[in-house]
Amino acid sequence: MAEKEKERIKASEIDPKFKYEIAKMHGGEKLMRCFQCGTCTSDCPVARFSETYRPRQIIRMTQLGLKDRVLNSDTLWLCASCFTCTDRCPQDVEVASVIRVLRNLAAERGCIPQVFKEQAASILASGYAYKIPDLRIKKRESVGLPPLPRGNPESIRKTLCNVGFAKHIEKKGE
Amino acid sequence: MAEKNKYLMFLGCAIPYRVSAFEISARKVMQKLGVELVEMPEFNCCGLPLDPVSHEMMLILAARNLALAEQKGLNILTLCPGCAGTLKKVNKMLKEDKALREDINSHLKEAGLEFKGTIEAKHIMQALIEDIGLEKIKNAVVKPLTAFKVAEHNGCHILRPKEYIGFDDPEDPKTLKTLIEATGATCLDYMDETECCGAPSVGISDKIALQLARDKLNHVKMVGAQALVTICPFCHIMYDTNELRIEKMFNETYGIPILHYTQLLGLAMGILPEELAFNELRVDASKILKEAM
Known part of the structure; x- marks a missing residue:
């Protein structure tokens, strides 16, 4: 460099x-x-x-x-x-x-570090930038926390359907 | 005008992923202060992580959350300064720039949503100082932590850029110090207090990220702080998860527990350490707890 x-x-x-x-x-x-x-x-x-x-x-x-x-x-x-x-x-x-x-x-141009691709794919799939482990979701109740709000991937995709970058990530994920 | 003792709780991604101690202690403290937290009807990331790759995507993701919150008629409360900063910035941009608002609304319309600009977003620290107020917090302290000498770490996105955040002085922030002192603890000054923790560089250059965190821990150790108090899940992960690794990598010894501010405030309010999820901290805090009890 x-x-x-x-x-x-x-x-x-x-x-x-x-x-x-x-x-x-x-x-x-x-x-x-x-x-x-x-x-x-x-x-x-x-x-x-x-x-x-x-x-x-x-x-x-x-x-x-x-x-x-x-x-x-x-x-x-x-x-x-x-x-x-x-x-x-x-x-x-x-x-x-x-x-x-x-x-x-x-x-x-396609110059994107891997970490951003992963987060974008996760947001499109679940709403969250990281995949929240099932164990964490289950544990919430036992420590007195309310259920985790759900993402709405279908609605998120709709709002992003006209954004070039989102299409690019979705294609890659397929 | 939304209420000052009822908020829509915006968890963000990092907290449910691996920082539940912050959420557990924050909910306990807010309950004691008589603040009601309502859950988001549905959730998506605030958008900040994607700003580097697509500004437009960030704007839409943030606006989507703001539009959902508007339907509930409540102000958003976040624990993550990244979420607060993003939601505040986008809220301000869309309120002031009509053309941008129309553009973003054309995307939201695809999912039957609309941004109207009727609510505010706040980080818990801002809500504590502005809406709940120092007097109420001081009155709730039943066990002043006078034996505690701690240092604070604000993190970047609660302070900068000033134009969008603007509730404290980024060059000489006072809010967290004031809130720490309200618990009876002493808050120590140290070198480069407003410096970045390094977390955003993890995954791009871990070496740079760890060197930044090491610098901070060195400065905190130098003034003899018994703990470092944070208000950001990412800063907390950066120090708490990596302290041992940094000690090994650079041949240092710290043993400095990293506490969420709400854990500190909870203790001063007489809430038991086990209810404040002290057991979830990677760096053992039992020594400082013993001293305080």
Whole structure:
């Protein structure tokens, strides 16, 4: 990863429209405000322990139009969504939201970590993001808890029937 | 205007999956405070876990829950800050942005539902401080925990982003401290209190997640806290489930029990530890319990 990032940027890999594409999406509107002060990276808890994850760099690469490098990169998925960068950005860029927008676009390309696929499939099947063990459901009564509210997969599917990503997950699950 | 002592209980996914001690103790405490909890008629995930892959899916899942709650005419109470943050954010977005509301409602319509924007969603901590009130909580304390010296961990989604959560100061949060002190316990300050627990990185990079949790436990140990008090199921899993693993991995010794705030408050209200599911904690809390009794 580190080596790949050192590769020189070629003019041919720059997509000058990329930043406008991001700025049109909800959460990405303020991308162009970033003046690269680095508050996001210096306050990022993940950046402290990661050798590759740098929010400032992701924002700059996005501004430059390095679309494939940004969207195909594993580091995009390291953000913990703690929103420290969003709250502290002096330019109000909403850094975590820009990263979320980028992740959504990466997901459309099929770049999705396994954990998200599993949670999406579970939600479509049961309403819950995890499969709640039967033992846990049965144990509730003995510890004085009310029955667990049921999911309504049929109704959930109906509300999501026009969302591209949901269709994608359902197909995979079949 | 929905009532302040009756809520629709929104459990979320993590709590029924593996954090029942939080639910058990929260229900006991709320009952003692005279708060009625009504169950959700049906449930789906708040949507937060899917925001990274599909913002639209998150919006619909959250709005679906809000629409179901509106039919009941009750405000939502959550134990999970992730659920509270998501439901609050989407509620605000849909109330303020007519075009977005119409778009999301076109999806909900497929299942005969509609978002109208008539209720609020709150995390239990916000309900305790705003709706129930500090005075009532203090009056319910019959066994002040004056021997307890603990540290607090708010977690991220109860504080940030400020624009959508906005009931405490993310840079210097006071609510949880105030609520801990209401039990008679001392709440200690420590380094990097508002830092992330690392839980969202589990499954993406366990190494980074565990290093974050380790940092936190080191800082809590440094000030001599007898326990770490949380209000989030994910933060609780992160510390309670992984403390032993972190001790082994990094050659550290902590022995710091991780308590749900409602367990602490329950003790101060005179509820027995066994009724507050202390036995479900992975890190043994019997030492601190003995000291308190």
